Amino acid sequence: MRRVGWKWVVGAGLLASSSVALACSDIGCEMSWNLFSGSYSCANRIAIGPGNDSRVNLFLLASDSAGQGLAATSYPKAEWEEEGFGQVFLDWQMLQNAIAPLPDDAERGYSGVMSRCDHLDAGAVAFNEALGAAKGLPAEEKAALIATRGSIGQSCKSDAVPVQWPTAIKSSAGWAFLGYLRASDAFYADNWDEARNGFSALRGAKEPWVAETAAYMLVRTEMAASQNKALDEYGYYTGLKGIDQAAVARAAQALGDYRKAYPQGRYAASAAGFERRVLWLAGNFDALGRQYESMLTARPVQDAQGLELVQEIDNKFLFNPDIEKPHGGGPMVLAAADLVAMRTVIDESGEVFEKPSLTAEDLASQQLAFATRPDLYAFVQANHAFYVAKDYRRVLALLPDDSHRPSYTPLAFSRQVLRGQALAALGDRNEAGFWRDLLNGATGLWQRPMVELGLTLNYERHGRLAEVFAAGSPVTRFELRDILLTHSAGAGLLRQVAGGGASAKERDRALYLLLYKQLSRGLYGDFLGDLAKVPTDAPWPAGEGTEAAQAALFSKGKVSDGFACGALGSTARTLASNAADPRALLCLGEFWRLNGYDGPQEQDRNPPAADLGGAVQEFAGAPLTRGAIYARVLASKSAGGEERAYALYRSVMCYAPSGYDGCGGTEVSVAQRKAWFNQLKAQFPKSPWAKKLRYYW
Known part of the structure; x- marks a missing residue:
């Protein structure tokens, strides 16, 4: 979670720098x-x-x-x-x-999150190249030093074994490189005094690479030492109170010495970053802010390095605890x-x-x-x-x-x-x-x-919805137009767009929404009139999730898997004549159940009033849920035994197996479910639904 306002909600590790989004x-x-x-x-x-x-x-x-x-x-x-x-x-x-952009198989990282151990292997190539350039270094000493370089930093490894230091180093160049390895091993082991003394002694080495790298590593040593007590047992930063300011001062001195001695050195770019880190560790945030502003002004941010700078500023300044x-x-x-x-x-x-x-x-x-x-x-x-x-x-x-x-x-x-x-x-x-x-x-x-x-x-x-969908409308984004179709548009506008929308995708979407809302809200005659607009060659099944397949649901969707029902159009025709017909209502419920319409649908949820789609809902009424259908059938005096038995069965099954209502309508108690169960068993014992039902939930 990110800090919001000026307060720090969750502490961030000293080395952690990536700000985390609030949403999961x-x-x-x-x-x-x-x-x-x-x-x-x-x-x-x-x-x-x-x-x-x-x-x-x-x-x-x-x-x-x-x-x-x-x-x-x-x-x-x-x-x-x-x-x-x-x-x-x-x-x-x-x-x-x-x-x-990154290659498809790459992940975006951030260098600020690297620990000391992350650098352990990265320097091996430079070390080996320096050995190759050294004069007066025998081949056998070079081989021994390369082997030793591969075994230092054992504290970073889970399968640590003691370093076997070479004993046959005789040349002055070999001693310089060996001294560097000993100081480096102390650095990775958090042995600051030994690392500090070792790198300090090597700053005057005759080997140029050793001398410069030791001067650079002395800066890293002091910065690492300054943070030694600033992390808690879980590795989280405890604040400036835990920073060793004497070590920070030594780091600042070592950094100044390095930049003066090697203004164009091999570690110059890293040293510039260390200057900002020293300001951060010292709590000199005014100077740090000025440096960040200067850097943003001096270079474009339209590349990977600029993005990384922005990330650093966000963590080290804007959200510094x-x-x-x-x-x-x-x-x-x-x-x-x-x-x-x-x-x-x-x-x-x-x-x-x-x-x-x-x-x-x-x-x-x-x-x-x-x-x-x-x-x-x-x-x-x-x-x-x-x-x-x-x-x-x-x-x-x-x-x-x-x-x-x-x-x-x-x-x-x-x-x-x-x-x-x-x-x-x-x-x-x-x-x-x-x-x-x-x-x-x-x-x-x-x-x-x-x-x-x-x-x-x-x-x-x-109230100007129609202008969004008029010819030449400046609103061209499908997402915006679709939100209005889904939540705001009435039957007239949906019908208009279904017949002349900006794209086939939009036309199919409008037809689907029109048919769904008509059928779910009891406008059965209107539904029948518009059902004929579904193309006979519309794709089916709707596995691809296309808008055309959505509309085809109403002409090609499943209507029965045991309780006998005719085509959806026939069911709608019956309901248009008699909206209380028990069997037709049950068949409508079957259509919703078999085609995945249990639970709230996006098109039935009104957005907040301030959001697009939340200010106007021209399509009145609420959808008829399966739970409400079964309640109507059970209350109907014209329902036959088969219809009543099936309504009881489905009323109980609405709660299977979780015990929570999966059909909408008004949730009922376990006692009511038990009463339905007993009624089905007592009144309709020979019904296949009574024989099939074994539990109430």
Whole structure:
């Protein structure tokens, strides 16, 4: 779980750096189909906002600062947990895959999570090359040193055996390399004094590789020693109080010595990273923030190294448990921290767990820090006005209309989306026109789908559903149109789209929804009229899950497996004449049971009112459940013995084998199930259903 607001929810190990999404990866991600970004979510929007993953925000801010949009020009392939995103939502993984795609069989790692032991084998090649370049090193000593190099670091291995140190080393070069191996073995064994003394003594070695590498390893030794008491028994970081600051000071001195002696050395890039780590371990977070800001400004983030830098900043600065409130640094880092502090944290029950912690006074005190970026400061203020103060008119004052550009950088786009949200919150009559204007410049990845979402929400709220599906509609995303068909559209619109939708997929989907809602809500005559529109050559069975096969269910689906029923059309025809006909009702129940319609269906669940599909439900009524069907038949005076026996049997079987109702309707007690069971056995003992039923649940 990620830290939310300014508080640290779960401690992170000192070496752990990957921020974990709030949603469980094994159940995918459920999106809220709206523009609101006030609470952290597994699904991000391309517009910068408090609810986004802070890494996504920071990446977009850094890209904007460099005057860039996204370097990627095509959407990455969605992982299974991202399949519902369409091209409206994204997550950090998806953004990384768009910017720096990996080969199909590769996994994305992060170098910051490596422990000392992870480096043990990586240096073997360099060590062997250095041996090969050494002058005056006999071949037999070289072979002995190579063999010894393969056996050091036994503390890192589960099958550790004592190191057999060579005794026949005579040359000065050999002694230098052997001394390096002894110091390295002490390093991996957490024997800091021996490692420190060994590497210090080798900094003046005549072998260039040994001298430089020893100077570098002295930095690593002191940094590792400084953290020796900062990890608890489970390997989790306990905070700055556990850091040995004397060792940090020695690391800083050793690092300065190395960079002065080897400004272009073989470890120069790593040493630059160590400079940031020394600042982190020393608790010098103002300087660390300034360095991060400088790095974001100095280099583009549109590559793997840039993504890794963003990841590091997120962990070491934005979510550092030792920083009560991130400050210092520059406008980008501060803005990213401010957005996190504006989040409202919602718990699993939907209750507010934590309110935004950034106050108006906090924000006002930051004016000088944003002096070089007034546009970014205004954006941060506007987010506070929208998500915290709920002052939507102030948002409009801070973010002027700029909806006619031919294209947008990430921040410019985010400013306009937030303005559109404020217009929506105020019920401004020009909101729809604003979104239509913004569409023209929303050319970057994920931008147009987000603007389409804003426009579609407006159309739904204002009773303009038909405009979404009209010829030439600016709403082109199938996912958005499908949500309206699934939850909002009435019979007339579904019928219209079924006859002339934008694609065969959409037409088939509309026909399926129309038939399902008619049949489940008792509109049997209407159902019969539209059933004829299912093509006779529609694919079946529906194993492929295509929309055409969904519609074919009503003409080709299974209708019976023991209780005699005719075709579904015949059942509907009977119900159209007499909606209380017991046998036809039971056959309708058989159709639902045999075709997998037990339990709530997506098309019957109303989204939250603020989400797309939640403002309007033009198709009235609730579906007739199997449980309600059986109750009707048992209450019917016209039901015959066979119908009554089957209704009793199925009423009991609704609870098999879990003891929970699987048919919908009103759940009943075990005593009622027992009464049904006894009634079936007593009144209809010769019925096949009485003979078949052995338990009640």
